Amino acid sequence: xxxxxxxxxxxxxxxxSKYLRTSQIVGVRKLTSPSGSSPxxxxxxxxxxxxxxxxxxxxxxxxxxxxxxxxxxxxxGLVRFGVAPDHPEVKNVxxxxxxxxxxxxxxxxxxxxVGKDVSVAELRQAYHAVVLSYGAEGNRRLGIPGEDxxxxxxxxxxxxxxxxxxxxxxxRPDLSSETAVVLGQGNVALDVARILLSPLDILKKTDxxxxxxxxxxxxxxxxxxxxxxxxxxxxxxxxxxLREMVNLPGTMPDMVTTDFEGxxxxxxxxxxxxxxxxELLLKAAQGAxxxxxxxxxxxxxxxxxxxxxxxxxxxxxxxAGIRLAxxxxxxxxxxxxxxxxxxxxxxxxxMVISSIGxxxxxxxxxxxxxxxxxxxxxxxxxxxxxxxxxxSGWVKRGPTGVIATTMNDSFDTAxxxxxxxxxxxxxxxxxxxxxxxxxSSLESRGVKWVSFSDWEKIDKEEVRRGQRVGRPREKIxxxxxxxxxxxx
Amino acid sequence: xxxxxxxxxxxxxxxxxxxxxxASFVRFCSPILGSxxxxxxxxxxxxxxxxxxxxxxxxxxxxxxxxxxxxxxxxVVLHIVNQDGMKTTTQVTEGESLLxxxxxxxxxxxxxxxxxxxxxxxxxxxxxxxxIYNKLGPIMDEEMDMLDLAYGQTKTSRLGCxxxxxxxxxxxxxxxxxxxxxxxxx
Numbered sequence: 001x002x003x004x005x006x007x008x009x010x011x012x013x014x015x016x017s018k019y020l021r022t023s024q025i026v027g028v029r030k031l032t033s034p035s036g037s038s039p040x041x042x043x044x045x046x047x048x049x050x051x052x053x054x055x056x057x058x059x060x061x062x063x064x065x066x067x068x069x070x071x072x073x074x075x076x077g078l079v080r081f082g083v084a085p086d087h088p089e090v091k092n093v094x095x096x097x098x099x100x101x102x103x104x105x106x107x108x109x110x111x112x113x114v115g116k117d118v119s120v121a122e123l124r125q126a127y128h129a130v131v132l133s134y135g136a137e138g139n140r141r142l143g144i145p146g147e148d149x150x151x152x153x154x155x156x157x158x159x160x161x162x163x164x165x166x167x168x169x170x171x172r173p174d175l176s177s178e179t180a181v182v183l184g185q186g187n188v189a190l191d192v193a194r195i196l197l198s199p200l201d202i203l204k205k206t207d208x209x210x211x212x213x214x215x216x217x218x219x220x221x222x223x224x225x226x227x228x229x230x231x232x233x234x235x236x237x238x239x240x241x242l243r244e245m246v247n248l249p250g251t252m253p254d255m256v257t258t259d260f261e262g263x264x265x266x267x268x269x270x271x272x273x274x275x276x277x278x279e280l281l282l283k284a285a286q287g288a289x290x291x292x293x294x295x296x297x298x299x300x301x302x303x304x305x306x307x308x309x310x311x312x313x314x315x316x317x318x319x320a321g322i323r324l325a326x327x328x329x330x331x332x333x334x335x336x337x338x339x340x341x342x343x344x345x346x347x348x349x350x351m352v353i354s355s356i357g358x359x360x361x362x363x364x365x366x367x368x369x370x371x372x373x374x375x376x377x378x379x380x381x382x383x384x385x386x387x388x389x390x391x392s393g394w395v396k397r398g399p400t401g402v403i404a405t406t407m408n409d410s411f412d413t414a415x416x417x418x419x420x421x422x423x424x425x426x427x428x429x430x431x432x433x434x435x436x437x438x439x440s441s442l443e444s445r446g447v448k449w450v451s452f453s454d455w456e457k458i459d460k461e462e463v464r465r466g467q468r469v470g471r472p473r474e475k476i477x478x479x480x481x482x483x484x485x486x487x488x
Numbered sequence: 489x490x491x492x493x494x495x496x497x498x499x500x501x502x503x504x505x506x507x508x509x510x511a512s513f514v515r516f517c518s519p520i521l522g523s524x525x526x527x528x529x530x531x532x533x534x535x536x537x538x539x540x541x542x543x544x545x546x547x548x549x550x551x552x553x554x555x556x557x558x559x560x561x562x563x564v565v566l567h568i569v570n571q572d573g574m575k576t577t578t579q580v581t582e583g584e585s586l587l588x589x590x591x592x593x594x595x596x597x598x599x600x601x602x603x604x605x606x607x608x609x610x611x612x613x614x615x616x617x618x619x620i621y622n623k624l625g626p627i628m629d630e631e632m633d634m635l636d637l638a639y640g641q642t643k644t645s646r647l648g649c650x651x652x653x654x655x656x657x658x659x660x661x662x663x664x665x666x667x668x669x670x671x672x673x674x
Contacts, residue, residue, distance in 0.1 A: 056598070089606030096602075240633045273636035404609045407599045 024238075027040035036061040040419055040434040042127040042176040046070030049076020049133035049393020052097055052407045054358070056414035058103055061421070066106045066434045067127070069118075072166065073111040073450040073482040074458060075101065077135055079403065081165045084191045085206035086198065088472065093403055096108045101452045107435060111483065115363035117447045118438055124388060126437040128426050129417055131385070132367065132376060133410070136358035138400040142183070146310025147354075150174060151319030152242045155188050155355035162195055162212040164475035166482075169211075174318065177350020181322055184355030185228035188234040190245060192353050193224040199250050207472045225347065229338040231329055232263050232281055235301065239277045245299055246284050252286040252295040259303045260285050266332075287446055304328065305345065306338060310352055310362040321348045348433045358399035373398065381413030387425045419462035454486035461485050537623060564653050567661040570597060575661075582655055585614045586648030586662065597664055605649035610638035612648035615663040620644075624651060640665040 008287045041057055043050045046068050054066045055168050074080065083090045101108045114120060114134070139154040141147065151174045153161075160168035180196055194466045195203070200217055208216075229234060246253065260282055267275055281301070305324040313320035325341035330337045360376075362369035367389070375398055376391045383389040392413035393406050401409075404460055420426045442449060450458075458476060465474035476482050496547070561582035566589065569575045580589050587601045590612070603609040607630050616624065621644035631650045635641060645665070 052599075087608065089603055089608040092604040092608070093602055095604070238637060240630070240635070243629070243633065276632070276636065402609070402612050404599065404602050407602060407611075411598055416635060 015352075037428060037431050038065055039129070039426070040067070040118075040127045040432050041129045041131065041138070041261075041417070042066075042123050042434075042438075043131045043133055044120075044123070045077065045133035045135055045393070045395075046072075046075040046108065046110065047133065047135050047393065048079060048093065048097075048403050049135065049410050050077075050131075051075075051100050052410035053131050053133055053392045053414050054106055055096070055100045056411045057417065058100065058105055060414070060418050064105065065434065066103075067371060067438075068101070068106065068108045069112045069114055069123075069438075070108065070110045071113045071134070073479060073486055074455055075108060075452075081160055081163045083163075084159075084195060084210035085163065086194070086202060088206070090403065098334045108452040108455070109435070109439075110455060110486075111479070112442060112447060112449050117442060117445060119362040119366065120389075121366050122441065123438065126433050126435075127388075128419075128428050128430075129388045129390065130430050131381075131413060131417065132389070132395055133393045134360075134363060134395055136360040136374070136394045138359040138361045138374075139354070140357040140359050142307055142356065144307055144309055144331040144353050146312060146319070146322075148315050149310055149312055149319045151177075151350055152352045152354070153312055155184065155192050158192055158359050159188065159351050162208050164477050165211040166477060166479050169477045173215070174351055175215060175221050177319075178220060178387045179223045179225065179347070179349040180221045180351040181347060181349045182224060182226045182353045182355055183228075184357075185226055185301060186355060187238060187241045189201075189226050189353075189355035190237050190241040192355060193226055193299050194241075194244060194248060196221050196224050197248060197251050197299055202249070205471065207466065207475060209470070209475055209477060211477070221351070222296065223298045224302055225302045225349070227305050227307070227324065229304070229306045229327055230336055231303045231350050232260055232278060232285075232301070233333060234273070234329075234336055235267070235277070235281070237277075239273070239280060242277060242280055242284075246280065247263065248299075250295055251297040251299055253287070253300055254298040254397045255285040255300040256302070257285055259301075270333075302347075304338065306340065307352075307354075308344065312347070319350055319352060321346055322352055358394070360395045360399065381409075381416045382420070387420060448487065449485060450483065450486045457488065458482055458485050530669070553578040562655055564655060564658045566653070566657070567659070568595060569661060569663045570595070570665060571664050580653050582653050584653050586614055586653070587653045589653070590648065600664075601649065607634050607649070610634045610647065613641070613645055613665050613667055614648045614651070615642050616644045616646060617661060618644050620657065620660050621646070623656070638665070 039061065041054075041064060043066060050068050050070070054068055057064050057066055068075075070077075076097060079091055079094055079097075086443055100106055112118065114123065120130065120132075139156040146152065153171065153173055157168050157171055158173060161171040161173060175196075182192050195208075195216070196219070198216075200213070203216060204213055244249075263278060263282060267278060270278060285301075304327040306327060307322060308392070309323045310319055310324050311321040311323060312318065324345045324347065325340045326345055327338040328341050330339050331337055359374045361374075368377050368383060369375075376383055376395050377392050378384075378396055381390045381392055381396060383391055390413050392410040394400075396413065397409055417426070421428055439449070459473075462473040462475055466472050468474075476485065561584070563579045564582060565577065566580045567575055567577050568590075576593075576595065577595050578589070580593075584592070585605065587605050588597075590597055590600050599611050602611045605612070613635065624646060627646065628650075631647050635645060635647055638645065638647075642665075648662075
């Protein structure tokens with residue numbers, strides 16, 4: 001193999017090489033701090049926000065060191081635990097995150113709970129800057145009676161269950177009834193509906209967990225209703241996910257066409273994305289979408305309904321149905337509001353999955369937190385008062401958007417941090433101990449952290465177990481076993 | 489052969505490079521089929537790549553091997569205007585996708601090609617001149633689904649991973665849109 005040209009960006013040893021032409025140095029800012037001490041940054045959270053923030057920092061300064069702390073022994077956050085198993089291409093970002101973690105100026109420490117094993121105050125002492133990128137571990141509550149009945153789950157927990165999130169291992173969702181209701185009409189709601197109705201042939205080729213696969217094989221769920229407060233023109237999902245539902249083998253759409261009255265006439269006024277989405281929705285509702293032979297399972301959007309109460313069965317502990325308020329829309333398009341009419345409807349169902357949003361938690365009382373919006377108050381990622389504290393990702397903006405959204409957001413926070421270094425707002429002339437101090441505290445507290453190469457052992461083991469059953473990987477479902485493999 | 493890149497990247501003279509090019513090739517031929525190949529990492533196969541370049545350029549060690557095998561492709565001149573308005577002129581190979589170009593030429597476009605050409609994002613969004621746009625091949629539903637989410641979408645926008653360099657594109661200019669974002673944040 002002819003290796004005439006080798007790495008041209010930032011190779012210190014090649015700076016004098018004839019192969020490195022100045023025109024090829026694109027976007028390099030060869031900044032170093034005047035006193036020679038290297039800025040040390042700590043990132044809390046090993047999901048997309050953490051990794052993209054790290055990536056931008058490492059690329060922009062040759063002297064910056066980044067340590068990433070993650071609560072679980074395994075990295076990648078929602079890319080591993082949120083993205084649906086039948087969307088493996090979305091997980092390609094893991095490649096770029098892996099390269100960031102392997103960077104010589106980056107260190108990954110898994111199995112470290114910030115707020116529990118080490119405080120944010122200690123991190124701020126040990127590092128020049130701390131970036132909070134710990135996402136949204138909680139979920140928005142419905143706040144209605146019956147929410148805690150058996151058979152009612154948050155989408156976050158249900159998704160965590162089929163994706164192997166250790167905390168959801170024991171969920172054991174009740175899949176014994178014919179009808180499941182999903183509350184919310186965003187992409188997560190559609191993921192849930194799709195996983196509930198997907199043919200096993202498709203699921204068994206994915207990295208869905210084995211116990212979930214077995215449970216879904218026994219599932220009696222034949223019908224999924226995706227319920228939203230507003231109308232067809234306000235659905236929050238996007239066309240790719242809707243198309244997947246329409247094309248899902250073995251299923252057919254089942255919707256009330258009166259819900260779509262007046263929609264066709266406004267199509268021409270809509271923006272192209274909304275127009276195409278609405279056209280597809282209309283097609284599905286009108287049954288013009290090809291009815292697949294042998295389609296025994298049904299799915300449908302149910303509009304203009306808000307949940308009032310989840311109704312218990314005779315045993316008073318499991319779910320028998322849901323009572324919904326019937327709404328009417330005031331206003332139009334994105335700004336339309338749902339207003340209850342006073343009418344009420346009851347639907348029979350044995351499972352309710354609430355997909356109305358994730359929610360960030362306050363992990364350390366020393367960090368300002370807006371409990372109403374459930375985010376860390378910030379200005380372009382800077383957390384006031386004082387200097388050196390930042391946030392990126394969902395904990396900064398709220399839990400919406402896809403990986404690319406978080407990517408841009410993380411780059412914004414990284415830019416704020418870099419500006420602050422350059423402007424002297426962060427004093428990098430002081431020498432900070434960095435991970436040395438933190439790891440010694442962790443050790444004295446009996447916390448066994450997981451390095452990135454330890455994660456690679458877990459990764460290899462999961463892939464090995466998956467290969468045995470013809471799947472991309474078989475995820476390890478509990479933390480103790482992850483640690484055993486990591487430290488073997 | 490051991491590590492050749494003396495910077496922090498871990499690229500080696502890579503016997504797997506042809507395999508990763510093959511995976512990329514299948515993905516470009518059929519993004520849907522390619523997506524069923526699975527992400528390299530989830531299938532256990534990891535593509536060794538220069539740490540600096542993944543996501544915003546790739547170490548030329550990879551591209552040199554793919555250039556060797558595609559010597560049949562003609563060279564085409566391409567102009568790319570980046571987000572700051574800076575124009576780069578480069579020679580590209582017939583058959584390469586515009587995503588391949590950005591990656592192989594180490595063009596510093598932050599976050600370009602996040603999903604690696606599998607129609608799962610819109611970060612390789614590019615804007616074409618109208619006369620070029622009208623000659624580009626038909627746009628599949630799957631591409632339009634993702635393109636519709638791209639920030640700053642114009643009437644002459646396409647996703648770079650779906651457009652392959654052809655001889656008649658010699659001398660064309662493409663523009664990187666102002667912001668690489670995805671409308672699903674709003």
